Amino acid sequence: MIGLGKLFLHPLLYISIAYCLFIGYLRVKRERHDFNTKVYRNTMELRSLLSHGLIWGLLLSCLTLASGMTIPLAAMLIMAGVTILAVLTMNKRIVSPVYTVGLTFFILFFLYDRELKLPILQDAINQLDRSIYPTLVILIGLLLIAEGFLIVSHGSKKVSPQLQVSKRGQPIGVYVSQRIWLIPMFVMIPGGQLPAPFDWYPVFSIGDMAISPIVLPILIGFKQKVHGMLPEQAIRAHGKKVGALGVVITALAIVGYWYPMLALITVILAIIGREFLHYSQRAMDERLPFYFSKSKLGVQILGVIPQSPADKMGLVKGEVISKINGVIVREEEELYRALQINRAHCKLEVIDNNEQIRFVQRALFDGEHYELGILFVDDQLKESGQVG
Incomplete structure (x- = not known):
């Protein structure tokens, strides 16, 4: 021993x-x-x-x-x-x-x-x-x-x-x-x-x-x-x-x-x-063409922070968020404004990696990660990103 x-x-x-x-x-x-x-x-x-x-x-x-x-x-x-x-x-x-x-x-x-x-x-x-x-x-x-x-x-x-x-x-x-x-x-x-x-x-x-x-x-x-x-x-x-x-x-x-x-x-x-x-x-x-870049269908998810609201809603990398709370989103600022409509609850329309539309929703609580915890490619900043 x-x-x-x-x-x-x-x-x-x-x-x-x-x-x-x-x-x-x-x-x-x-x-x-x-x-x-x-x-x-x-x-x-x-x-x-x-x-x-x-x-x-x-x-x-x-x-x-x-x-x-x-x-x-x-x-x-x-x-x-x-x-x-x-x-x-x-x-x-x-x-x-x-x-x-x-x-x-x-x-x-x-x-x-x-x-x-x-x-x-x-x-x-x-x-x-x-x-x-x-x-x-x-x-x-x-x-x-x-x-x-x-x-x-x-x-x-x-x-x-x-x-x-x-x-x-x-x-x-x-x-x-x-x-x-x-x-x-x-x-x-x-x-x-x-x-x-x-x-x-x-x-x-x-x-x-x-x-x-x-x-x-x-x-x-x-x-x-x-x-x-x-x-x-x-x-x-x-x-x-x-x-x-x-x-x-x-x-x-x-x-x-x-x-x-x-x-x-x-x-x-x-x-x-x-x-x-x-x-x-x-x-x-x-x-191959770039998989993670600007999407015409909405805001593409580059990543999801573990234990964040987005993670608990089952969102995964590669999916595209096309609507939030019934509002069409194509840019970062539109995503922010749509989230402000109801800060206690959010409903998302998501296009998954099989190009199928699905709906996810969840209540948001105080103390959780800022916004949803989604990482995406920011078109405004050429050398840095933002957390959505």
């Missing part, structure tokens, strides 16, 4: 916590600049850091332990260093395992069987074996599958709205999803002895074999910007492609156990494939 408790001394855990807090701070700062209010709490990214990755950590731990996959200590140390460097770039996308584990693979490939003197890693490097290569590639494939599922299930939730100016000088709304997930998975270290300062890790004996199950914190970074369609649709579609890529890479990595050269090719394909998915998604989104 003492050893398990000290597993939380891994520096990546606390680096990821600080990283999430910093991301949340920047997001809230941008939201306040655009809308004069924050949309989500600054701890939103932190709350999803570990909670969403625990299940995948358990699944991957069972797979690695049941299959007998071992990862040398040198690979873990280099992987941790590469991940820290990726975090310092402040590019969430580069924190993806396909890059951190992939770069670790190439570093080990270069260091193997070379007469280099590395004071810290030399003992660990001397214990390397060529069997590490397909193991790392399988790990990349499994983590790509996990990344795809996390993007589909959680990447499309609580995405942050943002205002931008188009090339024609018109304000448009975009959505940005950025997440950092921590997957804590246990892997086996070959043998039972770990050098200092890792001698406090637990060591178990099964017959004559000693194994050291050690925690391997894997960070998965994700960022996607969407302006051409509803963010939920675009992000989920992208996540499914990432998961499919992970299945292909895992299958190729398994075959790589018998054909070692295939392991090297598979890592290259994984990195190229992940880059292709990123740039193809961005290119496709740029070809």
Whole structure:
């Protein structure tokens, strides 16, 4: 139990916590600049850091332990260093395992069987074996599958709205999803002895074999910007492609156990494939017309503040408010005036994302969010937004 408790001394855990807090701070700062209010709490990214990755950590731990996959200590140390460097770039996308584990693979490939003197890693490097290569590639494939599922299930939730100016000088709304997930998975270290300062890790004996199950914190970074369609649709579609890529890479990595050269090719394909998915998604989104812009049908909802009257009425992003209290609204000022007709109650005519008309109404109470809590693209302000 003492050893398990000290597993939380891994520096990546606390680096990821600080990283999430910093991301949340920047997001809230941008939201306040655009809308004069924050949309989500600054701890939103932190709350999803570990909670969403625990299940995948358990699944991957069972797979690695049941299959007998071992990862040398040198690979873990280099992987941790590469991940820290990726975090310092402040590019969430580069924190993806396909890059951190992939770069670790190439570093080990270069260091193997070379007469280099590395004071810290030399003992660990001397214990390397060529069997590490397909193991790392399988790990990349499994983590790509996990990344795809996390993007589909959680990447499309609580995405942050943002205002931008188009090339024609018109304000448009975009959505940005950025997440950092921590997957804590246990892997086996070959043998039972770990050098200092890792001698406090637990060591178990099964017959004559000693194994050291050690925690391997894997960070998965994700960022996607969407302006051409509803963010939920675009992000989920992208996540499914990432998961499919992970299945292909895992299958190729398994075959790589018998054909070692295939392991090297598979890592290259994984990195190229992940880059292709990123740039193809961005290119496709740029070809689409702006989804969130001025609408001739009324005032389009860019976002809804949680727990606001608009949220409790079931209004969602992308819908268009055509009437308030029986008054046709096309502009921001018309929306304000229509709300003043009855400050205790409002009735809205809404065109939903399926272009169907529906009616919603609700009483308004003192102390609730200013007006309704709707975020929209303001045509009067080219670089900032207003809250309706």
